[in-house]
Amino acid sequence: MIEVLVSILLLMGAAFMVLASVGVLRLPDLPTRMHATTKASALGAMLTMAGVAFHFGDSTVVARAVAIVVFIFLTAPIAAHVIGRAGYFTGVKLWEGTVKDELRERYDVRLNRLESGPEADEQPASPEHKSSNPD
Amino acid sequence: MLAVSINVVYFMLSLALLFAFIRLTRGPSLPDRVVALELISSIVVGYVGVHAIETGVASLLDVAIVIALTAFLAAIGFARFVERGGVKDD
Numbered sequence: 441m442i443e444v445l446v447s448i449l450l451l452m453g454a455a456f457m458v459l460a461s462v463g464v465l466r467l468p469d470l471p472t473r474m475h476a477t478t479k480a481s482a483l484g485a486m487l488t489m490a491g492v493a494f495h496f497g498d499s500t501v502v503a504r505a506v507a508i509v510v511f512i513f514l515t516a517p518i519a520a521h522v523i524g525r526a527g528y529f530t531g532v533k534l535w536e537g538t539v540k541d542e543l544r545e546r547y548d549v550r551l552n553r554l555e556s557g558p559e560a561d562e563q564p565a566s567p568e569h570k571s572s573n574p575d
Numbered sequence: 576m577l578a579v580s581i582n583v584v585y586f587m588l589s590l591a592l593l594f595a596f597i598r599l600t601r602g603p604s605l606p607d608r609v610v611a612l613e614l615i616s617s618i619v620v621g622y623v624g625v626h627a628i629e630t631g632v633a634s635l636l637d638v639a640i641v642i643a644l645t646a647f648l649a650a651i652g653f654a655r656f657v658e659r660g661g662v663k664d665d
Contacts, residue, residue, distance in 0.1 A: 443576050443577040446577060447576055447577055447581075450581065450625060450628070451580055451583065451584060451587075453584075454583075454584040454587035454591070454621065455587065457587065457588055457591040457617070457618050458588075458590055458591045458594075460591070460614055460617075461594035461598075461618070464594065464595055464610060464611055465594040470606050470607055470610065473598070473607065473610050474610050477610055477613065477614045481613075481614050481617035481618070484618075484621060485617050485620050485643075488621040488624040489624055489639075491624070492624045492627055492628055496628075496633055501633045501636065504636040504637070504640065505624075505636065508620070508639055508640055508643060511640065511643055512617070516617075518647075518651075519613060519646075519650035519651065522654040523606050523609050523610060523653070523654050524606075526653075526654040526655075526657040526658040527606030530604075530606070532604045533603075
C-alpha cells in the first residue's frame with residue numbers, strides 16, 4: 441500500500457520536473473522560462489521528498505525531507521527574483537509578444553533610478569514648507 | 576511496483592536533465608543559463624531522493640540538502656556578478 445503511494449508521489453514529482461524542463465526549453469524569453477522553472481521544479485522536488493519521507497517513515501528522515509522542502513520553498517523565489525532582476529537590468533530582450541512592461545516606463549536605465557507608482561506623476565514635494573524656527 | 580516506477584522516474588528525470596542541458600548550452604544570455612543551472616540542481620535533488628529510496632541509504636538526503644544549498648548560493652552569486660557589470664551581452 442505504501443509502495444503505491446510512494447510510486448505515485450515519485451511519478452508526479454518527475455512529471456513536474458519534466459514539465460519544468462519542457463518549459464525552460466520551449467518558452468521564448470527569460471521571465472517566462474523562470475515562471476516555468478521555479479514553481480514546477482519546486483513542486484517536483486517537494487513531491488519527491490514527500491515520497492522519500494513516506495518510504496522511510498523514520499522521524500529523522502522525515503525531518504530531513506521536511507527541511508529540504510522548506511529550504512527549497514524559501515530559496516527558490518529569492519533566487520528567481522534576483523536572477524530576474526539581474527537579467528532585466530542588464531537588458532535581456534523580452535519576447536516580442538510581450539503585452540505589458542510596466543517597469544520600462546518607470547525605470548531609468550542610465551541613472552539606475554526607479555520611480556514608484558502614483559506619486560511619480562505629481563510634482564516633487566516643494567522645499568518651501570520647512571518647519572518655521574521659533575526663536 | 577516500486578522498482579518499475581523508480582525506473583520510469585529515472586527515465587523522466589534524465590529527459591528533464593537533457594532538456595535543461597539543451598537550454599544551458601543554447602541559452603542566449605547568461606541569466607538563461609543560470610536559470611537552466613538552477614533547474615538542473617533541482618532535478619539532481621530529485622535524483623538523489625529517488626536514489627536514496629532505491630538503495631535504502633537515508634543519509635543520501637544530506638547530499639540533497641547540500642546540493643540545494645550550493646545551488647541557491649550559486650544563483651545569488653551569478654546574479655550579483657551579472658548585475659555588478661559582468662558580461663553585459665553574452
